[in-house]
Amino acid sequence: MSKINKVLAVCCIVPYIPLVVAGIPSARAIQCCTEIAAKTHVTIQSWPISQYSAEYSNAKSHYWSNANADGTPACVVFPTNAQDVSTTIQVLLRYPGVGFATKSGGHNPNAGFASTDGGVLISMSQLSSTMLSTDRKQAHLGPGATWQDAVSALEPYNLTVVGGRLGDVGVGGLLVGCGLSFLSAQYGLPCDNINNYEIVLSNSTIVNANAFENPDLFWAMKGGGNQFGIVTKFTVNTIPIGLVWGGVRTYTRAVAPQILAATQNFTECFPDPRAAIITTFQTLVNNLDQFFAIFFFYNGPTLPPGVFDAFNAIPSSSDSVKTQWYSSLLIANAKFGSIFGLRYVLRGATIPNLPAPKGTDLVVANFNNFVSYASSRGLAGLLQPGFIFIFIYQPVPIAIPAASARVNPLGNLLGLSPDNGDHMWMAVTVSWLTTLGDTDAYRIATEIMDNVVKYTKQTCPGVQGSNFKAGLPDDGYKPPIFMNDAMADQKVLQGYGNETYAKLKNIQKAYDPTGFFPSRTNGFKLT
Numbered sequence: 001m002s003k004i005n006k007v008l009a010v011c012c013i014v015p016y017i018p019l020v021v022a023g024i025p026s027a028r029a030i031q032c033c034t035e036i037a038a039k040t041h042v043t044i045q046s047w048p049i050s051q052y053s054a055e056y057s058n059a060k061s062h063y064w065s066n067a068n069a070d071g072t073p074a075c076v077v078f079p080t081n082a083q084d085v086s087t088t089i090q091v092l093l094r095y096p097g098v099g100f101a102t103k104s105g106g107h108n109p110n111a112g113f114a115s116t117d118g119g120v121l122i123s124m125s126q127l128s129s130t131m132l133s134t135d136r137k138q139a140h141l142g143p144g145a146t147w148q149d150a151v152s153a154l155e156p157y158n159l160t161v162v163g164g165r166l167g168d169v170g171v172g173g174l175l176v177g178c179g180l181s182f183l184s185a186q187y188g189l190p191c192d193n194i195n196n197y198e199i200v201l202s203n204s205t206i207v208n209a210n211a212f213e214n215p216d217l218f219w220a221m222k223g224g225g226n227q228f229g230i231v232t233k234f235t236v237n238t239i240p241i242g243l244v245w246g247g248v249r250t251y252t253r254a255v256a257p258q259i260l261a262a263t264q265n266f267t268e269c270f271p272d273p274r275a276a277i278i279t280t281f282q283t284l285v286n287n288l289d290q291f292f293a294i295f296f297f298y299n300g301p302t303l304p305p306g307v308f309d310a311f312n313a314i315p316s317s318s319d320s321v322k323t324q325w326y327s328s329l330l331i332a333n334a335k336f337g338s339i340f341g342l343r344y345v346l347r348g349a350t351i352p353n354l355p356a357p358k359g360t361d362l363v364v365a366n367f368n369n370f371v372s373y374a375s376s377r378g379l380a381g382l383l384q385p386g387f388i389f390i391f392i393y394q395p396v397p398i399a400i401p402a403a404s405a406r407v408n409p410l411g412n413l414l415g416l417s418p419d420n421g422d423h424m425w426m427a428v429t430v431s432w433l434t435t436l437g438d439t440d441a442y443r444i445a446t447e448i449m450d451n452v453v454k455y456t457k458q459t460c461p462g463v464q465g466s467n468f469k470a471g472l473p474d475d476g477y478k479p480p481i482f483m484n485d486a487m488a489d490q491k492v493l494q495g496y497g498n499e500t501y502a503k504l505k506n507i508q509k510a511y512d513p514t515g516f517f518p519s520r521t522n523g524f525k526l527t
């Protein structure tokens with residue numbers, strides 16, 4: 001989530017100097033592509049003939065983080081159904097040295113997760129339809145759709161699905177990471193609402209995973225990532241929707257104490273399951289430009305009193321909040337917060353939202369630590385032009401796990417429980433312009449989030465979040481890191497707890513005995 005600063009855009013853009021020369025695809029990879037082309041009827045765009053074609057270059061280059069565009073895929077495959085994906089895997093199985101990547105919306109910043117240098121890129125862009133079931137209780141979502149596509153398609157029926165908060169994020173990647181939605185306190189996490197995965201396994205078999213067929217795989221997919229199979233269709237619950245209230249307000253740094261206190265209080269005294277916020281603070285190196293941007297949401301045409309009173313009392317610098325279609329809100333959020341053309345990393349950390357007043361002190365201290373850390377990058381920042389840091393507070397009040405439990409009694413991998421109190425899913429994005437900043441950006445994002453966790457543990461050892469169930473022993477519950485905000489080196493699956501992790505490893509082995517996905521495609525690993 002970022003907004004390019006005008007000053008920065010004018011003064012500091014330097015010509016792109018590629019330090020890392022992308023590899024030339026191997027003859028073997030090109031041969032694999034030729035065989036895929038011969039055995040399927042799908043469009044294949046192979047390097048080098050296709051490298052200037054719009055389809056190939058769009059698939060290769062259109063990523064939220066430009067770092068993913070560094071690689072040169074041997075070819076891009078555009079399947080139109082599950083059978084095409086199955087055939088592609090059959091061919092890949094005959095070329096053990098050739099890597100591949102599955103791409104849906106291209107929003108995941110981790111380089112190489114949905115992009116490949118020298119391998120086969122499987123783009124889901126042709127698998128992007130949204131269809132209602134005949135009883136209208138479910139929707140079938142193609143992974144290549146964006147949330148604004150899916151939501152716009154369902155709106156004429158006064159229905160929607162539990163999905164992303166910025167409209168241009170992809171359905172596929174968000175759902176395999178479980179997801180967080182504006183609608184989650186009412187209806188649970190996006191993955192809680194999935195009733196069936198049509199999925200292509202490592203041996204190229206197409207199966208359904210649901211509560212009755214392949215139920216172990218069904219459970220593993222609820223936050224398990226891309227190491228179990230390639231999903232070609234998600235069947236999800238539909239829910240009613242009408243006009244919604246929301247948008248983005250920006251604020252100066254001067255009102256930080258009020259905003260941070262209101263964010264803590266919103267999480268602890270969560271006023272209404274129809275309400276949601278994302279609080280973000282953006283700063284450039286040397287404090288050149290700093291502002292808060294808060295994404296507001298209320299699932300209803302008008303905002304009832306008592307929901308955002310504390311926020312409404314804070315003077316804003318800009319305000320796009322209004323009553324609108326849900327799809328319009330998601331599109332506007334994407335325009336504001338999803339800026340292309342930069343390199344990004346995103347790193348997450350889950351901390352308890354402590355009860356006030358200690359909780360307010362914690363939220364403020366983490367903010368101050370972040371700002372002083374970001375400002376102290378001055379000289380280094382100027383040498384690597386263009387660093388923008390965004391610090392993100394995502395409230396996860398106990399209303400969310402309570403809704404998950406109602407919607408999805410079988411559970412998801414995150415194992416959140418309302419008994420364990422309120423949490424804050426924190427994240428930082430660092431964005432920059434050229435490969436010159438790569439090493440520093442990874443280190444800086446890591447240090448910022450490590451500081452959050454370290455400070456929280458040191459200052460409030462053993463303290464539980466607000467609304468933690470009284471009398472419950474501290475049972476070693478470890479809050480998971482949210483996969484969709486995690487950086488490549490973060491141990492997301494391990495963070496789901498030892499028991500879940502051990503079960504997941506067995507399921508992965510059962511469905512992929514030869515280790516096809518672990519050895520051939522990047523993602524969060526079970527090792």
Ligand SMILES: Cc1cc2nc3c(=O)[nH]c(=O)nc-3n(C[C@H](O)[C@H](O)[C@H](O)COP(=O)(O)OP(=O)(O)OC[C@H]3O[C@@H](n4cnc5c(N)ncnc54)[C@H](O)[C@@H]3O)c2cc1C
Pocket residue numbers: 001064101102103104105106107108109113114124143163164165166168169170171172173174175176177178179180181225226229230231232337338484485522523
């Ligand atoms: C601006 C912005 C806003 C965001 N907002 C939200 C939000 O509101 N809620 C939220 O939960 N997350 C959010 N995210 C995080 C986002 O969900 C993740 O980055 C997600 O991975 C993106 O999905 P994608 O399809 O766009 O990504 P891609 O980069 O195409 O894919 C991401 C990962 O999923 C895998 N994958 C993709 N499709 C499939 C498939 N069909 N089968 C198996 N594996 C697959 C890829 O291999 C890759 O590892 C946001 C991210 C950004 C940058």
Ligand SMILES: *[C@@H]1O[C@H](CO)[C@@H](O)[C@H](O)[C@H]1NC(C)=O
Pocket residue numbers: 156157158
């Ligand atoms: C959707 O809701 C509007 C407003 O309540 C109503 O006029 C319209 O008929 C509804 N559409 C459908 C398909 O139910």
Ligand SMILES: *[C@@H]1O[C@H](CO)[C@@H](O)[C@H](O)[C@H]1NC(C)=O
Pocket residue numbers: 265266269270271306307310
């Ligand atoms: C916290 O939120 C609750 C519920 O919205 C509200 O009643 C209360 O006044 C708030 N407290 C502060 C200090 O803002």
Ligand SMILES: *[C@@H]1O[C@H](CO)[C@@H](O)[C@H](O)[C@H]1NC(C)=O
Pocket residue numbers: 476498
């Ligand atoms: C989980 O496993 C790790 C690594 O094997 C071990 O260090 C840790 O103590 C285990 N945690 C629990 C709660 O059993």
Ligand SMILES: *[C@@H]1O[C@H](CO)[C@@H](O)[C@H](O)[C@H]1NC(C)=O
Pocket residue numbers: 201203204205510511512
């Ligand atoms: C592929 O793997 C699945 C799951 O392990 C198995 O049920 C199926 O029989 C396998 N198909 C073939 C053709 O081996």
